Amino acid sequence: MTTIEGKTGPWEMVIGLEVHAQVIADSKLFSGAATTFGAEPNSQVSLVDAAMPGMLPVINEMAVEQAVKTGLGLNAKINLFSEFERKNYFYADLPQGYQISQFLHPIVGEGTIILDLEDGKTREVGIERLHLEQDAGKSLHDQHPTQSYIDLNRSGVTLMEIVSKPDMRSAEEAGAYLRKLRSILRYLGTCDGNMDEGSMRADVNLSMRRPGDPLGTRTETKNVNSIRFVQQSIELEARRQVEILEEGGTIAQETRLFDASKGTSRSMRSKEEAHDYRYFPDPDLLPLKIKADWVESLKSELPELPDAKKQRFMDDFGLPVYDAGVLVADQETAAFYETVAEGRDPKLVANWVIGDYFGALNRTSGANLGNAPVDAAKLGGLIDLIADGTISGRTAKEVFEAMWDSGKDASTIVEEKGLKQISDTGALEGIVDQLIADNPGQVEQYKGGNVKLIGWFVGQVMKATQGKANPGMVNQLLKKKLD
Amino acid sequence: MAVDKDTVARIAKLARIRIPEEQQEALTGELTEILNWVEQLSELDTDGVEPMTSVVAMSLPKREDAVTDGNCADKVLKNAPEGAHGFFAVPKVVE
Incomplete structure (x- = not known):
């Protein structure tokens, strides 16, 4: 009470x-x-x-x-x-x-x-x-x-x-x-x-x-x-x-x-x-x-109301109660979310809409869903690039900011800025091999049981690739070579 | 039911009608008579009788939601003792 x-x-x-x-x-x-x-x-x-x-x-x-x-x-x-x-x-x-x-x-x-x-x-x-x-x-x-x-x-x-x-x-x-x-x-x-x-x-x-x-x-x-x-x-x-x-x-x-x-x-x-x-x-x-x-x-003509929509978002999209509540508070937001979520990972889309997208809307005076520089299709395009491994989630934030400022779509920005993630095994393998050869001390420590050092290795690969290496693949490669 | 002078004064105030002190006494008598006359209705037994809301056999007429009126500020303000810039101007009534 x-x-x-x-x-x-x-x-x-x-x-x-x-x-x-x-x-x-x-x-x-x-x-x-x-x-x-x-x-x-x-x-x-x-x-x-x-x-x-x-x-x-x-x-x-x-x-x-x-x-x-x-x-x-x-x-x-x-x-x-x-x-x-x-x-x-x-x-x-x-x-x-x-x-x-x-x-x-x-x-x-x-x-x-x-x-x-x-x-x-x-x-x-x-x-x-x-x-x-x-x-x-x-x-x-x-x-x-x-x-x-x-x-x-x-x-x-x-x-x-x-x-x-x-x-x-x-x-x-x-x-x-x-x-x-x-x-x-x-x-x-x-x-x-x-x-x-x-x-x-x-x-x-x-x-x-x-x-x-x-x-x-x-x-x-x-x-x-x-x-x-x-x-x-x-x-x-x-x-x-x-x-x-x-x-x-x-x-x-x-x-x-x-x-x-x-x-x-x-x-x-x-x-x-x-x-x-x-x-x-x-x-x-x-x-x-x-x-x-x-x-x-x-009564039969009433639209779906916030409580019912919230329940549906939780049931159909598996969203947590907080996300569902935020998304349904406003009918336009709910519709925007549903458009972007169509055929995509609903939780990933919810994170983007509630996080970066709302953040950008709030700090841009006069912006609303109707006139924002990034519309549902463009936000969807960005999320697709994350899903297919073209860019990492971290790079996506940078791409999103550039999209918001320029109104261009995600793939154009990725192309222009050369942000495409390195998912080429051969290229990454070369960098990883070089790293292992250059740092015998760290390799020793890792093999001696300090497994936390894996993070340091990942960081070095990211540094060498200006953050463009696919972090999942880097992890896999490192483990394969070190373990 | 008897109406006293205080009641007369209060009703007059609520209705914004100025009734001089010397007329209030006479009005207590008149209002009491009127109320007593109407009071005769309660002699009837109305138990179980649904209250009648209208003497005409029709239902409330409704209109479509359409703008059919307005745009006549000149007519609306015509009888106002004073107007200014399209408003009614009245003695200040701030709380």
Whole structure:
């Protein structure tokens, strides 16, 4: 069990996450206005989104489909009957004076998500519910000394609020939850998961307790917009609560705001007082009824999801759990790996993709699988040269760097640089014979039982050939001559 | 069910309606009467009756996911007391 040590003993964190995920759809939840990110202010606003009197909401069938797909991807119960309610509050970027959301009857009920933790361990976290709701507009507070500017382009865009059960016990698990959820959403194509554009935002519910005790009072830290900040805000809030509890204080159930630039958080008491949402069924919208056979047909069209793909990579390719987990985290990476692995040694390919290839991608700014100088075919070509003994694994690293810099294929580089491995027995035999003749002392020692000296002999042959000798053959030859 | 003055004040605040102190007393009486009148419904035995969600025999109409609206910032902003650079401009509301 993960605990944190206070002055008076260990404490356990209890964490639940509410994630707002923007649904991928061309138009909004209840209007035909566009949803593209970064458009001119108020250019993607219909009179429905601006809440003009007499305008009526009409639901986007794509939003419903995306929510159901996401529910299926989370192994969750799909509710064939759900209902929209009004959540009433006043804010400058909420022209209706209420948000259309789902409260008593969400479209998706309980499900599960499997976290991939360090060293291949997994942990199951429960999903409480998923419901559909409208996003609010955007307020800019730093453009004018006494005014806030409001852009309603985001107003009415479809969000899925995905609520976990309070099943997480550390910042690491919260990070793993968000990464896995994002991976599933991207596989499904229901949310792009771009936290820096606000397409995915998290509210963190956290309380502390003595191990084995009932749940303590929780606080909610709102709208944290990166996985790293979620983890930082958890560490910060846990320490804050432990300090209060150990001094005999009580935790106020409140909403807090995390300031990533300062690494601090503060209470949002002013909002707290106004939180009496007076939910009631939206009279403009009938209940949402969907059919079981439609849900079934969506289920049959789901892509292979990360957990299933991971298992397949382990079963079919014999990959260790860590490699499989890394390769399936992202759909494009998994597809890239499968292309390169086709007809080749799967473990060797996994090592190259995870090691040198990811390394090169990470240190080349702006590079991704789509535009990298080395594509799947070229990486495959390099691995073929290792497999057929043309170059050694060590030389391959040098060839790879040259491929990355020039975009040329492996055999061209090997040809140009004269890196072809010497696998010609005759040539190698000559070098080995010469070496043995020149170093009678070392030969004596080796024959006297110092077998580790074989390494020295191999090194000398490598030196004589500028590293181009086939190390396997050199070993064989040496043993044949010396033993 | 009786509504007291504090409740009237709280509901007014939530609804952002200014109700002067001297009118609040009268409203407690009116709201109480309304609630009591509606309360008569609970005299009916509704055990085992499924809640009715609508009086019309139709299901929720859905639309295709297509961009058919928007691009009318001028109309959207027309009634705004103040605008600037294409935004609504409102008194500062920073937390």
